Amino acid sequence: MAQESRPTLATVAAHAKVSRQTVSNVLNSPEVVLPDTRERVLRAIAELDYRPNVVARQLRTRRSYVLGLRMPPTTDGISGQVLDRFLHALTDEAQRAGLRVMLFTADDDEAEIREYENLRATTGIDGFVLTATHEGDPRTRWLADHDVPFVSFGRPWDDAGTGDGTSHEHAWVDIDGRAGTRAATRHLLDAGHRHIAFLGWPEGSGVGDDRHAGWYEALADAGLAGDAVVHRTMDDGVAQGAAAANRALVRDDVTALVCVSDSIALGALAAVRELATSRPDRAPVAVTGFDDTPVAGAVDLTSVAQPVGDVAARAVELLRAQIDGRPDAVNRQALIEPYLVVRGTTRAPR
Amino acid sequence: MAQESRPTLATVAAHAKVSRQTVSNVLNSPEVVLPDTRERVLRAIAELDYRPNVVARQLRTRRSYVLGLRMPPTTDGISGQVLDRFLHALTDEAQRAGLRVMLFTADDDEAEIREYENLRATTGIDGFVLTATHEGDPRTRWLADHDVPFVSFGRPWDDAGTGDGTSHEHAWVDIDGRAGTRAATRHLLDAGHRHIAFLGWPEGSGVGDDRHAGWYEALADAGLAGDAVVHRTMDDGVAQGAAAANRALVRDDVTALVCVSDSIALGALAAVRELATSRPDRAPVAVTGFDDTPVAGAVDLTSVAQPVGDVAARAVELLRAQIDGRPDAVNRQALIEPYLVVRGTTRAPR
DNA sequence: CTCCGCGGTTTGAACGATCTAATACAGGAC
DNA sequence: GTCCTGTATTAGATCGTTCAAACCGCGGAG
Structure with a gap:
């Protein structure tokens, strides 16, 4: 109800019979203030x-x-x-570290860069968090060139070769997709599967190729790489997943499908269930997804779960370090290991 | 590269050979400045x-x-x-209206209120957007008592009776859930269904009861209310939806299921498909969800789609009006009509 | 001729904090 | 007693903007 304005440094100072600056010191560098005075000021506050x-x-x-x-x-x-x-976790972690998250929108990378500049010029935002980095991303370059603190969720996917040799690697955090599909594939191998197909995105996307690599590695380790079967979809989506699964299941010996995403896996699952009713004689087909x-x-x-909480915590740590002017206090890159959540689609046949 | 600091009002003033205040006026109340001067200042800017x-x-x-x-x-x-x-749409609309969205987290309503106060005291945030309002929500009362501009996505679900008669209704925007289920039910009636069951949440949640009411109204309008079948789940979830569907489908004449959410509908859909294989003689069962x-x-x-873009636009409009000190410039409440997205689960039997 | 009113512009203070430099004071060396 | 040193505290300037009031020149009324 009362409209009275909030107390300021001056109010507190008067109340504790000290100067503004002393109050400020109590808050920002308490060690320079005599314990007696500090106590008095804290009481006033x-x-x-x-x-x-x-x-x-x-x-100021x-x-x-x-x-x-x-x-x-x-x-x-x-x-x-x-x-x-991730956004949720980031907000949480940021708040814990004394930072706030402000949102904005932009239609494309160019617009996003314009908005960076605008936000810096008008509101003095301290740093940015980038998502969905891709090959030839102009945003990271701009931010680095302008000495703006930032972290990306996602590696820079550029060819290491094309860049200047200076390795001006920026701060980033990412999920080790390769380790994720490797874990999923090993899990299937352990369960006795020998012919495990991979349903992936078109070649060329960093994330997709990374996940593909993990599956391939696991097969190679088991000496089964010669028989590797890959089917790529045109696009991410449930219908595409079903189509790719049907193509893969033409081969009778395929008993498991490792999918690059949950959408694809969802479609694959539908195809698998249809197959189970039309051909009850065939061995049940296991399916894994990605993203949980x-x-x-x-x-x-x-499905392979991404520990976004860890990613967010690390991202905040990296940003905080840059904002505080100690950019090299922590490793500027972090690859976080996902974990497998085992559910019904890979359990022993019922 | 250049570290030089950005220009300020004073810089512009010097450049245009006017005073700071004139530059400020050009930006904030251009009509008080002579066209000549204005032109010169704009050029300098x-x-x-x-x-x-x-x-x-x-x-200031x-x-x-x-x-x-x-x-x-x-x-x-x-x-x-x-x-x-909704969050996405809100950010978009806010940006368009010259507002920004800042995020925070809180564990419960009390913590959220503490955070309101904290944000007001320290950062001078102008207003809040609330989601997931519920019965006896302490947040709206606190905000109203402290004259803080806010809008909630969701009606106040309190009993109109318990409140003081003063109808201190705050600003809110909501989806007309009743109209949504009504539309879904009518769509099924039009397709010839006569026994349409409703799968809902436990009684007592405002949103759930509202959606239930729409289904009932449509049946009553068609003179079929006497035969209304309701099955409530314990909780929102796919498994619960399947269980409720199985209970509803015990009655052979039930040919359609209106579900209170997509999760429930997803479960119901699984149950329906299982039924289709185990009893091929039975008429195909239609299913609708909610949320799209x-x-x-x-x-x-x-499924019934919520036009969150419209909700966000309206919310921003309401907040902007309050912040600008004209709280009654627009209707302080808005009920937005959802629309039905017709897909395969309610199309003519194949 | 003086004075008033008025539109356009300028000046100085204020918002609430921090930075820099100055000050007061106690204790020790000579 | 004087001078110096170092510590605790204070005063004034500053960040970039807007508010409130003063200023200025000019035309018209008396």
């Missing part, structure tokens, strides 16, 4: 329920402790979920 | 690529044009998707 105005502080120090994040475009797909969970989206849980699909 | 420092402005005017939003808790369910899409999540598209499920 508590009594008045004083809280520093971060806007004024920001104007040119530090906002705010991170910008382009709202990940709604992919309409099922896997978009991962980014939403809510749908995977719903249809009891084994 | 363009030449220097000047952009006002919103932090300094905020300190005590307006931030920033909205706070508690990151919707990840429901793990499939329907959580809706809030993510990506999964619905994936499994070809007819």
Whole structure:
């Protein structure tokens, strides 16, 4: 009800009979203040329920402790979920580290860069979190060139060869997709499967090729690489997954499908179930997905889960270090190991 | 590369040979400035690529044009998707209206209220967007009591009776769930179905009861209310949906299921398909969901879609009006009509 | 001729914090 | 007693903007 304005440094100072600066010191470098005085000031702060105005502080120090994040475009797909969970974790971790997350939108990379500049110029945002990095991404270059702190969720997928040799690698965190599909494939091998096909995206996407590599490695380790079967879809999607699965299952000996995403896996699952009714004689076919989206849980699909919480924690750590001017305090790159969530689609035949 | 600091009002003023205040006026109330001068100042602004420092402005005017939003808790369910899409639309609309969205997290309503206060006191956030309002929600009361601008996505679900008669209704936007299930039910009636069951949540949740009411109304309008069959699940979820569907389909004459959510519908769909193989003689059963999540598209499920874009646009409009001090410029409540997306699960039997 | 009113512009203070430099004071060396 | 050193605290300037009031020149009324 009461409209009275909040207390300021000056109010607290008067109340504790010290100067503004002493109050400021109590908050920012308590060690320079005599214990007696400090105590008195802290009491005054508590009594008045004083809280520093971060806007004024920001104007003076040119530090906002705010991170910008382009709202990940709604992919309409099922896997978009991962980014939403990441956003949640990021907000959480940032808050814990004394940072805030501010959102914005942009239609493409160029617009996003314009928005970086705008946000820096007008609101003094301290850093950015990038998602969905891709080959030849202009955003990372711009940010690096302008000395803006940032971290990307996703590796730079450029050819190592094309870049200048200076290895100006920026800070990033990513999921080790290769380890994920490797784990899924090993799990299937352990269960006795010998002919395991991979349903993937078109060649050329960094993420997709990485996941493909993990499956291949596991087969090679088991001495089964000669028999590797791959079927690529045109695009991510449930219908595409079903089509690819049908193509793969033409071969009678194929008993398991490792899928590059939950969407594809969902389609594969439908194809597999149809096959089970039309050809009851055939051995049951196991399926694994990738991302562990809510749908995977719903249809009891084994899937590779991305620990987005860990990714977010690491991203915040990296950004905080850059903002505080100690960019090399921590390793600037982190590859996080996903884990397999085993569900019904890979359990022993019923 | 160049580290030189950005131009300020003073820089522009010097460049255009006017005072700071005149530059400020050109930006904020151009009509008080002589066209000649205005022209000159605008040229200087363009030449220097000047952009006002919103932090300094905020300190002086005590307006931030920033909205706070508690990151919707990840429901793990499939329907959580809706809030993510809303968040995206909100960011978009806010940006268009000159507002920004800042995120925070909180574990419960009390913590959320503490965070409101904290954000107001320290960063001077101008308003809040609430999601997932529920019965006896303490947040709306606190915000209203403290004269903080806010809009909720979701009606206040309190009993109209218990409140004081003053109808201190706050600003809100919501989806007309009743109209949604009504449309779905009518669609089924038009297709010739006569025994349409409803699979819903436990009684007592505002949203669930609202959706239930729409189904009942449609049946009553068709003179079929006497035969209404309802089955409630214990909780939202795919397994629960399957169980409820099986209970409903015990009656042989039931040929359609209207579901309160896509999760339930997904389960129902599985049950229906199983039934189709075990009893091929029986008429095919139609299913509708609610939310039109990506999964619905994936499994070809007819579902009621929430136009979250419209909700977001309206929410921003309402907040902007409050922040600008004209709280009654627009209707403070808006009920938005969802629409039905017809897909395979309600098409004529194959 | 003086004075008033008025539109356009300028000046100085204020928002609430931090930075820099100055000050007060106590204790020790000579 | 004087001077120096070092520590705890204070005063004033500053960040970039907007608010409030003052200023200035000019035309018209008295």
